Amino acid sequence: MLENRKILLCVSGGIAVYKAVALVSKLSQAGADVKVIMTESAREFVQPLAFQVMSRNDVYFDTFDEKDSSVIAHIDLADWADLILVAPATANVIGKLANGIADDMVTTTLLAATAPIWVAPAMNVHMYDHPAVKRNIDRLYGDGIRFIEPSEGFLACGYVGKGRLEEPEKITALVGEHFTAAPGPLTGKKVVVTAGPTRERIDPVRFLTNFSSGKMGYAMAQAAAELGAETILISGPVSLPVPAGVKRVMVESAKDMYDAVLAQYDNADIVVKTAAVADYRPKHIASSKVKKKDGESVLELERTDDILKTLGSMKQHQLLIGFAAETNDVDTYAKGKLEKKNVDYIIANDVSKAQRGFDADTNAVTVFGKDDFQQQFDLMPKPVLAKQLLELIVERENIHDR
Numbered sequence: 001m002l003e004n005r006k007i008l009l010c011v012s013g014g015i016a017v018y019k020a021v022a023l024v025s026k027l028s029q030a031g032a033d034v035k036v037i038m039t040e041s042a043r044e045f046v047q048p049l050a051f052q053v054m055s056r057n058d059v060y061f062d063t064f065d066e067k068d069s070s071v072i073a074h075i076d077l078a079d080w081a082d083l084i085l086v087a088p089a090t091a092n093v094i095g096k097l098a099n100g101i102a103d104d105m106v107t108t109t110l111l112a113a114t115a116p117i118w119v120a121p122a123m124n125v126h127m128y129d130h131p132a133v134k135r136n137i138d139r140l141y142g143d144g145i146r147f148i149e150p151s152e153g154f155l156a157c158g159y160v161g162k163g164r165l166e167e168p169e170k171i172t173a174l175v176g177e178h179f180t181a182a183p184g185p186l187t188g189k190k191v192v193v194t195a196g197p198t199r200e201r202i203d204p205v206r207f208l209t210n211f212s213s214g215k216m217g218y219a220m221a222q223a224a225a226e227l228g229a230e231t232i233l234i235s236g237p238v239s240l241p242v243p244a245g246v247k248r249v250m251v252e253s254a255k256d257m258y259d260a261v262l263a264q265y266d267n268a269d270i271v272v273k274t275a276a277v278a279d280y281r282p283k284h285i286a287s288s289k290v291k292k293k294d295g296e297s298v299l300e301l302e303r304t305d306d307i308l309k310t311l312g313s314m315k316q317h318q319l320l321i322g323f324a325a326e327t328n329d330v331d332t333y334a335k336g337k338l339e340k341k342n343v344d345y346i347i348a349n350d351v352s353k354a355q356r357g358f359d360a361d362t363n364a365v366t367v368f369g370k371d372d373f374q375q376q377f378d379l380m381p382k383p384v385l386a387k388q389l390l391e392l393i394v395e396r397e398n399i400h401d402r
């Protein structure tokens with residue numbers, strides 16, 4: 001199942017280290033070539049020799065102990081791996097990774113890695129529930145790191161709850177599924193999705209925004225990742241969890257979103273602009289809170305850059321998909337945007353109707369494409385719709401030859 005697969009196991013210090021020895025055994029039995037790095041605390045629980053015997057490879061724990069003078073060990077190991085597992089992952093190693101701290105062999109290697117990183121936490125139930133740990137886990141989800149959730153049961157500290165390292169057999173099975181999963185129609189492609197509203201500041205306490213919840217855009221990102229794409233989600237301020245396997249970049253204003261999208265554009269294959277971007281922003285942002293006065297007040301606005309139109313004007317190999325939120329003359333406005341913004345598809349939703357558009361869990365849309373292509377999708381949950389929309393586009397476009 002794992003023949004010719006190179007797995008790097010990073011072991012941090014908790015009582016579950018003994019299960020990591022069994023994990024190396026299971027992975028090796030499944031055919032994987034396993035190398036192990038240990039933190040200093042992990043070595044307090046189990047000797048490196050145990051991992052060396054199980055993996056039949058050198059075990060690494062000292063950043064400055066360069067076993068091979070022709071390479072730098074932590075870079076070499078990071079480049080070597082097809083997949084990196086951090087198991088057991090303590091609150092400490094999760095915190096370091098979430099904050100970019102690299103102060104030992106495990107954390108320097110993790111920062112140098114380009115291979116997928118999977119983290120399997122193991123700790124006391126209250127530690128796992130601590131807001132700081134949750135914050136760090138959320139941040140790592142946003143960096144595209146996958147988590148193997150701990151299971152519930154008796155913990156070494158005497159508590160019963162969530163915090164046990166997942167069983168080695170289960171982790172090995174998940175790794176196997178990862179390598180044997182059939183490629184999706186978007187495997188090898190990079191999809192950039194924007195979602196949510198933007199905020200345009202008026203003063204330090206006020207801003208202009210809209211009712212976008214991010215649900216439609218997050219569903220598009222999730223669908224892209226499920227179809228195999230490397231997915232970057234550029235999100236305005238919303239409070240939704242990061243979909244599995246998606247890298248998220250949080251932005252605030254239309255200008256921030258413009259910069260973030262442009263930075264990803266050159267090597268993107270598909271860009272899906274679901275975000276509800278402000279068309280106008282205050283011309284001046286007051287540096288202190290604007291005080292109320294008698295009488296009326298006028299807020300002077302200026303245009304923001306149209307991100308989608310800019311992408312359309314620079315378009316090379318990319319496939320561009322825009323959304324249009326309309327309250328009237330939906331078809332006319334949507335077709336107009338298709339032309340004006342030079343995009344391949346516009347997905348129009350009539351946001352004057354109930355259960356669709358802003359903040360709804362469902363949506364109904366019409367897709368407009370070049371050559372008068374038009375297809376309607378009736379009301380359905382946004383995640384279901386997102387999958388159907390991307391499948392339609394994959395089917396109509398020769399994505400792999402673009």
Ligand code: PMT
Binds near residue numbers: 212254276322325326
């Ligand atoms: O987030 P939800 O609550 O789930 O709601 C989903 C949604 C209603 C926001 C979504 O389905 C939707 O319709 N998104 C587009 C909303 C919109 O701003 O439409 P528009 O017609 O104003 O813009 C057309 C296109 O140009 C959009 O792809 C938009 O991202 C893009 N645009 C607009 C202005 C701007 N300055 N830059 C842009 O790139």
